[in-house]
Amino acid sequence: MLLRNLFINSGDVVGDSSPTQLRRVLRVRDGLAVTVGIVIGAGILGTPGLIAGYLRDPFVILGMWFFGGVMAGLSTLMLAEMAAALPEAGGKYVYARHAWGDTMGFVAGWSEIFVTRGFSGASKAVLISGYLFMLVHGTTEVPATVFFVLEGPSWLGDIELSWVGVVALAVVLAYFVLHTRGLKASTTFQNVTTAIKVVIVLAIAAVGIVGGTASAGADSTPLISGEASAGLLGYALAYQSISFAYYGWEDAAKMSEEVVDP
Template structure:
């Protein structure tokens, strides 16, 4: 079945749900740890805020582009659907292939391990040092700790919740995202109302004399881009959003604007609490700033906020990925059973199970870090292809109904595409062999595609 004729998934999610999904995916650990790195490379208040603003504008450019795409093609699967329609089935498959092997499953593994690591602050037994089993398999050392088991159990529990219904998973996400936003607002309000900061920290606002090489802006920009990751989260659930032509564009724009404003405001509070020169290289700048503002050690509650943020991001990623594999299976280019929608729960149940199993294997073997290193270039390229689909489909499918037309076309998508290609080029130059490994991983999808397509034709 062509995914243009999807059936089975029900539209149960409203505008508020969609906004919470995007915001919850975007607000992760990045906002709490990235500013110290930026301050080390762009050491002025204006420079730090400018980098955060530019990162937000890039995310917004992607969101605006996906607003047109998702309103025109309101189907489960997100970028797999857009790339397939713009560049053909093979390119769409390779996008979904890399999503399953690395992008989503690897993200789940990495976030789950990170969640366990932060939980070990409160429960030291979850620390990675508590190894109870180790072995070498095909030359790869595997170490299993109590934290490893906790990470796997967390993935399985959240996968079980999403297996049991999209409403249950989204309800949990609404609660977690509300806690995230509330925590950021709490830091902002406490910092402004009772914080012992100083406006002198903003003078001079820009100090370009400390920037000797424009390349430092690029070095500072990349981690901010990752802090805004998740700006398109709801497109994967497009087949389950009510009134998608109306709600998807609104959710994408509103969620991104909300997060941009929160990120800028929280960074203003950071600088109000600590001069930029003193936050250089601070890994947990949020803790440094709030401790200075409030006059007491804040490590416990900052760690708690970060832990909730990580848990919320994990919940979202587990929810989204299976919709890609479901759409691929409906197209006949992935395991047929993944197209199954549970008769009672109305979820892509088999796809959820497969993703959970593969993610747990990645947690157990610890191979997700290496996989991400290999495919960082590929991820940037597929992001460029996704947003570039807006331009391609304007020519290829002029007849396509477009309930929402992208504002700023073609400059908005071109801005995103060019920056994504620049990031990909930077990764390629700095890590050529790892990038070649990523090409091999994605290239293995070519014979896999023809294998599944042949099986689909026979079926």
């Protein structure tokens, strides 16, 4: 209830609202920024090398990326219909609750928070920390040196802190503080950072198209080796990584109660 009231009381009122409904302050551009900003995240930065190690062949790699994009696009269209029909905050939690009752809605919602979101947020924070280390020290190797060990309970084990872990924790706290500033502040930040990421991705693609040659795929040996070659297991592992890279396509549905015209 505290978090709900926090969002209800932030931002300007657009359209009708009630004390039990979130204010509709988001536009289509905000939903696009959230979706694109989340998709262009840790996955696209951290998985291409692994996928290259799994599949080896550049044309197979491109085909798998295309297939993953089609699957994500079809899933997005399906979820868009549900979000328009049930414009409530919560996304998959709402759909599970309407379909199977409050118990399954509860399970779906808390599973999303503890499993999916916890893993996703932690992986992004660690990736940001690793890239910052490489940028500052001018190296491609990120050491996992432990400089502090906190003794934990037997069921958890000792808690080890490294440079990457501390910076990752700082990143998570920074995002937490930003989002507690209100919906407007977090939306503006999302829009700006998404625009920057889109420009960078388009620039990289343009350089590859303009500067690439027909012989670019002659040497298909990846610099980063995966755990399997292009067998059935390799395709499965590659698609798993690609699915993680595209993950985020469903997040705009969670904000449908805050969108002016969902």
